Amino acid sequence: MHEDVLDPGRAAAAGAALGQLACALPEGGMLVSASRLVEFNVRAPILIAPGLFRLDLTPQEETLGVLTRPLCSHPVHWRAEQSTWDGYRDAGAVAPLELHALFDLPDGPLTCWLHILSFTDRDAAAVHFVAKAELRVPQPDPLETERDR
C-alpha cells in the first residue's frame, strides 16, 4: 500500500493533465508539486495524490474553497494550521495555507503536509496557486522508542 501511494511514477501519471511533478524525498516519502492559474468561482483540481486525495480549490474574491477529496476509503484526518487561515485574503503577505493529514492505511499511517501559496491577480479575475504535498511514513520518536526499551 505504501509502495503504491508513494510511487512518483504513478503520481506523475495521475496528474499528467495537470502538469504536476512527483519525486521521491531523500529521507523517504514522496513530494507532489503543482501550480495552476484559476479564474474566480471556478473549482479546479490542483494536485492529485493517487489512492489518497485530490486537492480542489475554488477561489472567490474574498474566500477560498478548499476541498481535499478522498480517493480512498481508509480513515483520514485533516487539520488546517489556524495561523495560516487568513493567508488567502491578506494581499500584503505571502504565506502558505497549510494543512496536515494523517492517513490510516492497512500497512501503517502516512502523513501529508500540504501547503498552498496563492497570488490574486484582480485584473485577470484569477488566482495563481502553487501547491505541494509531502507524503511520509511517520518515523517513531527516538525518545519514545528509548523509553519503551
Place this chain on the structure above:
Amino acid sequence: MRRVSFRLPAEEKEELLDALMPLLPGGVRERPLEDGEVELTTIAAAPPARAVLEAAVGRTLAGWEAGDVPADWRERRALFGGGAFLVAGRVLVRSPWDPPAAAGVLDLVLERGGGGFGSGSHATTRMCLELLVGLDPSGAAADLGCGLGTLAIAAARLGWAPVVAVDRMDGAVSAARANGVRNEVEVDWRVADLEAGAVPLAELVLVNAPPPVHARVAAALGPAAADGVRARHVIVSGVVPTELDAVAEDYAAAGWTVAAGREEDGWAAALLEPAGA
C-alpha cells in the same frame, strides 16, 4: 477559447468528478439546476473531446453544448455572468461586468478595492442581506464594519435613511464611497476604529464584524446608551456558529434577543430585537 457545458445528476456529481477532474485542469463552474442536476462548464483553449470525457465517466454526458467564447473574462462575464450573487431572490450583488439584474430585483453593483470585504461572495454578507430584505425600512441605518459598503448601499437602496457606514480601513472606505456613487446612494462614509472609538447607532444596526466589535456595539446598545437613538433591529454576522453564542450573550446583557438566525458555509448570522418587543 472554447466553452463546454454538460449536466450531471447532483447525487452522483462527486463520484463522476473523480473521473473528470484529472482531465480538466482549468476546472469547472458548477450551477445547480432545479431538476436535481448540476450544470458543469469548463473553458479552455483546447478542452478534452466529448468522447474522452464520456469514456472517463462511462456514460453519455447529457446537455452537451460547446462553442467559441471570448478570451477576455469581462466579455465572458457579460455573456454568461459568473460573478453575481442573488440573495433571497430579491437582491443581486454583482461586479460591473456581470449582466444586470432582472426586473424587480434590486441591482447592487460592487467593485472590490482597498482590501475591503463584502463583495457578496462571502456567506456572512449574503446572510446579512437575507435578514435585511426581510425588514420594513423605517428610519436610519448604521453599517459598522462596512468593508466595500454592500450592506450600507443595500440599506439605502431599500429605503433606510439616513445611512452611516464605518470601517477602520481607509482603503475600504474609499472603495465603499466609490461604490456608493456607483449605486447612486447617499451614505455618510467614515473611517473609524470601532474597537476604540465611538459607536454610531441607528434604528437599524448592521454589524458584519469580528467578536470584539460586537462586544463594543453591544455595550453601546445597552441601557446606558446615551445618544438617545432607539435601535430596533440589529443584524449580526462575521462570526462562526460557536462564536455566535458568546456574541448573543453580549447583546442579551444589553437587552437584546435573537429573533432569527442563519448558518451557511460554516458562518452564522442573526437578527436581534429588543427583548420583549
